[in-house]
Amino acid sequence: xxxxxxxxxxxxxxxxxxxxxxxxxxxxxxxxxxxxxxxxxxxxxxxxxxxxxxxxxxxxxxxxxxxxxxxxxxxxxxxxxxxxxxxxxxxxxxxxxxxxxxxxxxxxxxxxxxxxxxxxxxxxxxxxxxxxxxxxxxxxxxxxxxxxxxxxxxxxxxxxxxxxxxxxxxxxxxxxxxxxxxxxxxxxxxxxxxxxxxxxxxxxxxxxxxxxxxxxxxxxxxxxxxxxxxxxxxxxxxxxxxxxxxxxxxxxxxxxxxxxxxxxxxxxxxxxxxxxxxxxxxxxxxxxxxxxxxxxxxxxxxxxxxxxxxxxxxxxxxxxxxxxxxxxxxxxxxxxxxxxxxxxxxxxxx
Amino acid sequence: xxxxxxxxxxxxxxxxxxxxxxxxxxxxxxxxxxxxxxxxxxxxxxxxxxxxxxxxxxxxxxxxxxxxxxxxxxxxxxxxxxxxxxxxxxxxxxxxxxxxxxxxxxxxxxxxxxxxxxxxxxxxxxxxxxxxxxxxxxxxxxxxxxxxxxxxxxxxxxxxxxxxxxxxxxxxxxxxxxxxxxxxxxxxxxxxxxxxxxxxxxxxxxxxxxxxxxxxxxxxxxxxxxxxxxxxxxxxxxxxxxxxxxxxxxxxxxxxxxxxxxxxxxxxxxxxxxxxxxxxxxx
Numbered sequence: 005x006x007x008x009x010x011x012x013x014x015x016x017x018x019x020x021x022x023x024x025x026x027x028x029x030x031x032x033x034x035x036x037x038x039x040x041x042x043x044x045x046x047x048x049x050x051x052x053x054x055x056x057x058x059x060x061x062x063x064x065x066x067x068x069x070x071x072x073x074x075x076x077x078x079x080x081x082x083x084x085x086x087x088x089x090x091x092x093x094x095x096x097x098x099x100x101x102x103x104x105x106x107x108x109x110x111x112x113x114x115x116x117x118x119x120x121x122x123x124x125x126x127x128x129x130x131x132x133x134x135x136x137x138x139x140x141x142x143x144x145x146x147x148x149x150x151x152x153x154x155x156x157x158x159x160x161x162x163x164x165x166x167x168x169x170x171x172x173x174x175x176x177x178x179x180x181x182x183x184x185x186x187x188x189x190x191x192x193x194x195x196x197x198x199x200x201x202x203x204x205x206x207x208x209x210x211x212x213x214x215x216x217x218x219x220x221x222x223x224x225x226x227x228x229x230x231x232x233x234x235x236x237x238x239x240x241x242x243x244x245x246x247x248x249x250x251x252x253x254x255x256x257x258x259x260x261x262x263x264x265x266x267x268x269x270x271x272x273x274x275x276x277x278x279x280x281x282x283x284x285x286x287x288x289x290x291x292x293x294x295x296x297x298x299x300x301x302x303x304x305x306x307x308x309x310x311x312x313x314x315x316x317x318x319x320x321x322x323x324x325x326x327x328x329x330x331x332x333x334x335x336x337x338x339x340x341x342x343x344x345x346x347x348x349x350x351x352x353x354x
Numbered sequence: 355x356x357x358x359x360x361x362x363x364x365x366x367x368x369x370x371x372x373x374x375x376x377x378x379x380x381x382x383x384x385x386x387x388x389x390x391x392x393x394x395x396x397x398x399x400x401x402x403x404x405x406x407x408x409x410x411x412x413x414x415x416x417x418x419x420x421x422x423x424x425x426x427x428x429x430x431x432x433x434x435x436x437x438x439x440x441x442x443x444x445x446x447x448x449x450x451x452x453x454x455x456x457x458x459x460x461x462x463x464x465x466x467x468x469x470x471x472x473x474x475x476x477x478x479x480x481x482x483x484x485x486x487x488x489x490x491x492x493x494x495x496x497x498x499x500x501x502x503x504x505x506x507x508x509x510x511x512x513x514x515x516x517x518x519x520x521x522x523x524x525x526x527x528x529x530x531x532x533x534x535x536x537x538x539x540x541x542x543x544x545x546x547x548x549x550x551x552x553x554x555x556x557x558x559x560x561x562x563x564x565x566x567x568x569x570x571x572x573x574x575x576x577x578x579x580x581x582x583x584x585x586x587x588x589x590x591x592x593x594x595x596x597x598x599x600x601x602x603x604x605x606x607x608x609x610x611x612x613x614x615x616x617x618x619x620x621x622x623x624x625x626x627x628x629x630x631x632x633x634x635x636x637x
Contacts, residue, residue, distance in 0.1 A: 069601035163492050168577035170602025193407035196602045204494050204588050205577025207598060219492050
């Protein structure tokens, strides 16, 4: 079954771009194939295109979701994969070879709302728990109004809107909720899709954003890149220092100011940095430490590593804010470069 | 080789490929759903707990089976009077007139509209209307999805029953008229009895279409993974949960989604089987 799915996937990926055959040529220009997360898609589309213009190599990226990215890498049908959640230790051991991660940019999950006449909302950790667990059901509940002095909240039902599809956005949101709420941690937990206590589902960021904008009294969560581009009303969220922070490129970057492990596998939610927006995270590219698999040529391997290096280069990172992502802090770039220097081909350093 | 033999060869080859495709589909669905049935047993079908959280994974198909059946049956009931009137209008009362030709064209047009367009129309037009009428939570829910489904399946039932009604031999009808029957009596005693198997086939075809519809339903049903608590509450359907969750699913969850696909396949097969039986009985 899995083989069959992989085959279908591979055919779909390869046929999506007619000149992306995996044949390697003698020259420098090589066609690279990747698949995975949709969250960083606008950023990847932009920088892959620029990379192609500079080197003549084409990069075909299939935005099929993080799970699909991991699956494609596992089946060795891509040069690299992309995911919004890092592979846990169990997933790593299930891969046929040693897999490395590098972060490529940062994003956040914003809390969007549509309350007639209200354009600013402060949500404490306690309020987030109670709203998303369904313990508060009216906007004019004393617990919300007392936290938002000066704002007149209507006597309207709260409608929670969440993602109906599996998503890294949901995972980051749930990871944050698990850290701030014991009730959430025990009853809902973390995952790309959840057993929601209340609310209704909508497909993708556009679905959630559309439903919220069409539904008075609604609240939900959306990927920051989409929310920024659409100029949606966003709530200030309380971080671990107690500050109420609005998501911006700067406050998202601030979430990665702390210590980052050597393999970069870290969830940045509820960061201790006092200026940080608390629902922020990395998105990663994943690839094999040894690039000699599935008859790939050394040229193909070299090009893959070159592209990965380009992704964390200053030039590519500076492009990130243009499409509403936060660039990596210097410490994270250093870690990524160190990881890339360990990549090998048949055991020999590249 | 003569042309007869060539024709026979081409036909057998085509049919053989069809059999292989159908068998291949069943095979991969069954193989894919084995882990889910091994873990949950037949409880999978009757459990209404859908919890994808890592560590306490638990999957049950009941919310989706219920959502699919309720919304499709409701859609069939809503579409029935409309498509029945339309088919009588087209095939009997106004047969061959310009009005009938225009109506028939419009009905066929309904079949050609992509389901995403129905979904968008439902989202931006039907849903605000539901809110205005105070139906359901924010206009989403099983009932709204059923309304959209009803409109989507009308052309299937209408076209087929219209064709069959128009095919009822005039001799029979004229014989009834000559005995002094009124138009209504002719329809009741001649037209419908001789066309019923075709009419029922049309409804079964449209019901099958409603069972598998994905896009429009997912935009309107609310996508909450629970058994709908009322006709106006939110729920989810089998096709919709597969489409939504397949991209990020792996392991047991992937297997559970494939198992839901297998169940949907079986339900559709059973519906068609029952339809065939009814037709046979009535003939």
